[in-house]
Amino acid sequence: MSAQGWQTVSSVLPPGRYFLQGDEACAEGAIAAGCNFYAGYPITPASEVMERIARRFQELEGRVFVQMEDEIGSIAAVIGASWAGAKAMTATSGPGFSLMLENLGYAIMTETPLVLVDIQRAGPSTGQATRPAQGDVFQARWGASGDYEVIVLAPWSVADMYWQTIRAFNLAEQFRVPVIILGDEGIGHLRERVDILPEVRVYNRLKEQGKPPFGGQLVPPMPAFGEGAKLLVTGSTHDPWGYRRTADSRVQAELVDRLSRKITERREEIVQAEAFFCDDDPELLLVAYGFTARSAYRAARELRMQGVRAGLLRLATLWPIPEKTIREKAACARHVLVPEMNRGQLLREIQRIVPHAKGYNKTNGEVITPGEIIGAVREKIG
Amino acid sequence: MNPGTTTSIKRMIRQEVFPTPFCPGCGHGILLGAILRAIDELGWSMDEFLFVSGIGCGGWIPSPHFAADTLHVTHGRAIAFATGAKLFNPELKVVVIGGDGDLASIGGNHLIHGARRNIDLTVICANNMIYGMTGGQVTPTTPHGAYTMTTPQGNPERPFDLCQLVAAAGASYVARYSVYHVRQLIRSLKRALQHPGFSFVEVLSSCPVQYGRRNELRSPVAMLNYFREHCVPISRAHTMDSAELADKIVIGEFVR
Ligand SMILES: Cc1ncc(C[n+]2csc(CCOP(=O)(O)OP(=O)(O)O)c2C)c(N)n1
Ligand SMILES: [Mg+2]
Numbered sequence: 001m002s003a004q005g006w007q008t009v010s011s012v013l014p015p016g017r018y019f020l021q022g023d024e025a026c027a028e029g030a031i032a033a034g035c036n037f038y039a040g041y042p043i044t045p046a047s048e049v050m051e052r053i054a055r056r057f058q059e060l061e062g063r064v065f066v067q068m069e070d071e072i073g074s075i076a077a078v079i080g081a082s083w084a085g086a087k088a089m090t091a092t093s094g095p096g097f098s099l100m101l102e103n104l105g106y107a108i109m110t111e112t113p114l115v116l117v118d119i120q121r122a123g124p125s126t127g128q129a130t131r132p133a134q135g136d137v138f139q140a141r142w143g144a145s146g147d148y149e150v151i152v153l154a155p156w157s158v159a160d161m162y163w164q165t166i167r168a169f170n171l172a173e174q175f176r177v178p179v180i181i182l183g184d185e186g187i188g189h190l191r192e193r194v195d196i197l198p199e200v201r202v203y204n205r206l207k208e209q210g211k212p213p214f215g216g217q218l219v220p221p222m223p224a225f226g227e228g229a230k231l232l233v234t235g236s237t238h239d240p241w242g243y244r245r246t247a248d249s250r251v252q253a254e255l256v257d258r259l260s261r262k263i264t265e266r267r268e269e270i271v272q273a274e275a276f277f278c279d280d281d282p283e284l285l286l287v288a289y290g291f292t293a294r295s296a297y298r299a300a301r302e303l304r305m306q307g308v309r310a311g312l313l314r315l316a317t318l319w320p321i322p323e324k325t326i327r328e329k330a331a332c333a334r335h336v337l338v339p340e341m342n343r344g345q346l347l348r349e350i351q352r353i354v355p356h357a358k359g360y361n362k363t364n365g366e367v368i369t370p371g372e373i374i375g376a377v378r379e380k381i382g
Numbered sequence: 383m384n385p386g387t388t389t390s391i392k393r394m395i396r397q398e399v400f401p402t403p404f405c406p407g408c409g410h411g412i413l414l415g416a417i418l419r420a421i422d423e424l425g426w427s428m429d430e431f432l433f434v435s436g437i438g439c440g441g442w443i444p445s446p447h448f449a450a451d452t453l454h455v456t457h458g459r460a461i462a463f464a465t466g467a468k469l470f471n472p473e474l475k476v477v478v479i480g481g482d483g484d485l486a487s488i489g490g491n492h493l494i495h496g497a498r499r500n501i502d503l504t505v506i507c508a509n510n511m512i513y514g515m516t517g518g519q520v521t522p523t524t525p526h527g528a529y530t531m532t533t534p535q536g537n538p539e540r541p542f543d544l545c546q547l548v549a550a551a552g553a554s555y556v557a558r559y560s561v562y563h564v565r566q567l568i569r570s571l572k573r574a575l576q577h578p579g580f581s582f583v584e585v586l587s588s589c590p591v592q593y594g595r596r597n598e599l600r601s602p603v604a605m606l607n608y609f610r611e612h613c614v615p616i617s618r619a620h621t622m623d624s625a626e627l628a629d630k631i632v633i634g635e636f637v638r
Contacts, residue, residue, distance in 0.1 A: 073465070079463055081470040233452065
C-alpha cells in the first residue's frame, strides 16, 4: 500500500462531468478512495455496484474482484483481504445485509477497516426487490450482536454517493472500523450529474509495528499479514496483543469500552448534517436523509414560497446521530417533521433529542413526494 | 538442529501459550505437531504463512499457538476469509485449519466453493466426528448409529465422506489419515502444502472426552486403537467387498 495517513491523490476517473447511476458513482467513489478489493454477491438494487467494479478493476492494476458464494462469504473475504492490507468493500441490500451481520460484528471486534454498502429495498425479507425503502436504519445500528458504536452514512444524490463512498473509506481507515453506507433504491438507481474533481483526499491506515495492534491507544496501528508482525487476530475477547482472554472480566470491559469510545470521543469529527433555509430559525423543521431528503428539500422550498418559515436539516451521518446540530436547529422550531420510507425508525432517535418531533411515514415501496410532505405539514400546522 | 524434531518445532510455537487448552487424549495436539513438522521438514519459515481457523477446538490448533500470522474467525467461515487474504496477497501461504462441524456443517458451502475454485489454499480438517467444544453433539461426520448428546438413540443419519465431497467439487489434492498414522500424515501434509491449488487433508482426530466416552472408546488409547483397526489404505480397500468395508475408514491420497 502507498504512504500512510492523509494523502492527496489524483482521481482515477479523469476529471470532468459525468452522467452516472448512484450505484456506479458508489463504485467510482470506492475506486477513487483506493479500494483494491471487492467481494460480493448479486442482489437488486445493489448489483450494479459489483458489475461496475468487476469491469473497472479489469482496466486498473492491482485491484482484485471476486464474486463469492453468498453474502456471508463476501464480507468474510473482505475482512481477510483488509488484514492482508487491502482497502476492501462489499455492497448488498437488506436480505444480504442480514447475512453479513455476524461478520460485521467480527469486523467491529477485530477493528477491521472496510466499507459495507446497503442499497435498501422494501422489506421485511425479500419484500420488493426493485422498490425503495429506508427500513434498515436499526439493522445498521444494532444488527450485530453485543454492544458497539457504528458509523453509518446516508447519501442523498448520485454525486453525494461518490463523495460519501470516499469518505466512508477514509473514516474506516482512520478509525479502524467497518463503515456502512445506507443508500436506498431511489439513490442507487437514480441517474444524474456528477462532477469529478482532479484530486481526492484519502487516508491510509497506520501500520506501525512493535506497538500492540489491539490496544494501548484509542485507534491502534494495524500491520498487515505477511509483514512479519505475527498477528493474532481473533473475534473472541482479546488483550492488546490479540491473545484470547475469554474469561477475564477486566479485558472484556476495557475492550468493549475502547471500541465504543473510539467513535464517541471523536464524534464531532464524524457527524455531518447540512441545513437548508435555516438562517431565520424556521418554525417548521424537516429532518430527512437519503432519497427522502430530496423531496423534503423541494417541500421546504415550496413551503417558503407559500409563506411558511420551513427549513431542512439533511443528515449525512445517521450514526452517530448529529445530535448537537439537531438540537440547535430544532431549538426554535415549533414543529419538527421527520419523513421516512419506514414506520418511524430514525424518528425514535430524533424524538430522544427533540421530543415533539413527528413522523411522516410511508412503507408502500414508493418514494415520498414533496407534495405529500407539504400535505403532512399543512395538516399539522394548518 | 534436525528439522521436524520436537526441539526444532518449538521455535514455531509461541512459548507463552502453554499449556494447550486441549483435553488429555485429544488428537488435535498430535495434528498440531504434525503440521509444524511438515512445515519444518520443508524448510519453510513461519513468516511466509497465514493460518486461518474458525470456531471450535480444531480452530485453536493454530491460534494462538503458531508463531505466525493467525486469523481466528467466525464459526464456519475460515475458507471465505482465507479466500480474501489469498486473492489479495498471493505470496502468502494460506492454511485453513478447522473442525468437522466448522468446515463441513456450518461452513460446508465455503468448503465446496473453495474446492470448485481450486484456489491455492491448504485446508486441514481436524475430524473428531463430534462438536467437541460445545459438549458432544452430532456432526455431519458422526458415524451412523453413534451416540452423542443429541443422538441418544444413536445417529439416525449418514455421515459425509468429506474426501469424496471435495474431490467431486474440484479439489486437486485430497487425502485422509488419522492421528494414529503420523508419519504418513506428515508426508501428506507436506504434499498438500506444496500443492498449487485447493488441497484438502482430512485428519481423523481422537476425542475421548466428547465422542469416545459415549461410544465405548473412553480412553485415549482405545481411540487410537480404533483408528489403527478401522483404517485401511486405498490399495487394500480395492481388494475388499462392501460388507468388509462397512465399518472401515479408507485412508490415503484420493486425488494427487
Ligand atoms: C454461529 C455460531 N454457531 C454456533 C457456535 C457454537 N460453537 C462453538 S464451537 C462449535 C462446534 C465446533 O465443532 P467442530 O468444528 O467439530 O470443532 P471441535 O471442537 O470438535 O474441534 C459450535 C457449534 C458459534 N460459536 N457460532
Ligand atoms: Mg469436531
